[in-house]
Amino acid sequence: MIEFDSIGKSFGEHRVLIDIALTLKAGSVTALIGPSGSGKSTLLRCVNLLEVPDSGTLRVGDAQITFSPGRRIAQAEIAKVRRHTGMVFQNFQLFPHLSVIENVMAGLVILPQWDRVRARERAAALLDKVGLAAKAEAWPSTLSGGQQQRVAIARALAPSPQVLLCDEPTSALDPELSAEVVDVLRQLANEGTTMLMATHDLRLAASVAHDAIFLKDGTVVEAGPSSELFSRPRDARTARFISTLTQAAPIV
Numbered sequence: 001m002i003e004f005d006s007i008g009k010s011f012g013e014h015r016v017l018i019d020i021a022l023t024l025k026a027g028s029v030t031a032l033i034g035p036s037g038s039g040k041s042t043l044l045r046c047v048n049l050l051e052v053p054d055s056g057t058l059r060v061g062d063a064q065i066t067f068s069p070g071r072r073i074a075q076a077e078i079a080k081v082r083r084h085t086g087m088v089f090q091n092f093q094l095f096p097h098l099s100v101i102e103n104v105m106a107g108l109v110i111l112p113q114w115d116r117v118r119a120r121e122r123a124a125a126l127l128d129k130v131g132l133a134a135k136a137e138a139w140p141s142t143l144s145g146g147q148q149q150r151v152a153i154a155r156a157l158a159p160s161p162q163v164l165l166c167d168e169p170t171s172a173l174d175p176e177l178s179a180e181v182v183d184v185l186r187q188l189a190n191e192g193t194t195m196l197m198a199t200h201d202l203r204l205a206a207s208v209a210h211d212a213i214f215l216k217d218g219t220v221v222e223a224g225p226s227s228e229l230f231s232r233p234r235d236a237r238t239a240r241f242i243s244t245l246t247q248a249a250p251i252v
Helices: 040-047 075-082 100-109 116-129 145-157 175-190 202-208 226-231 236-248
Strands: 002-011 014-024 029-033 055-060 063-067 085-088 163-167 194-198 211-216 219-225
Touching: 002 040, 014 040, 014 219, 029 040, 029 202, 040 055, 040 163, 040 194, 063 075, 085 145, 100 116, 100 145, 116 145, 145 163, 145 175, 175 194, 175 202, 194 202, 202 226, 211 226, 211 236, 219 226, 219 236, 226 236
Parallel strands: 029 194, 029 211, 085 163, 163 194
Antiparallel strands: 002 014, 002 055, 055 063, 211 219
């Protein structure tokens, strides 16, 4: 479903991603973990080209782009990749001037140009799926953080993407509210949704992700089944990172 082949990305002189090579299968749920500045959010944002790699080849579904310095990526190429993806942001990114159901509809009536009746039916079904059918006509400002993130998940799912990308989906939430979001993501994982998430939340990664990838300084240090990586990391750098986080918030 997703393949990174020698992906590199720099911001000025700072190399953020260095020759990343990974393959993620359809139906897999993968957590990108690592310290701040490790490159995990940048790698996630490269999938839907919110950040454009400098080098390497990216494949998402049947879309493939090869990057090189100085090459401009055509909007048609970007659109083809983005059709396969839905994005859930750390800080929800809901439209404050739209109701909850209109936020979910937005991704259907703006770009795919669904008619409003069909879009509203789809949005209502997704709000029911994330447990917020009763909040359809509410304003985002009246919702808790956990509810807003669940609306954001419903919006990302609206066009039926092949891959759901989640950038720190629980980091802006307290533990009680983050549990609401974890429950929704776990349900999606159980339904076979392909997900890639960048997260500091090891409880989210351990309970939802099948696989985990530890990044540090822009490189992949270790990758494998999440249960093994968290309980028996092979690399000392991975072990130190996990130990630091689990002391602050034990995995349960």
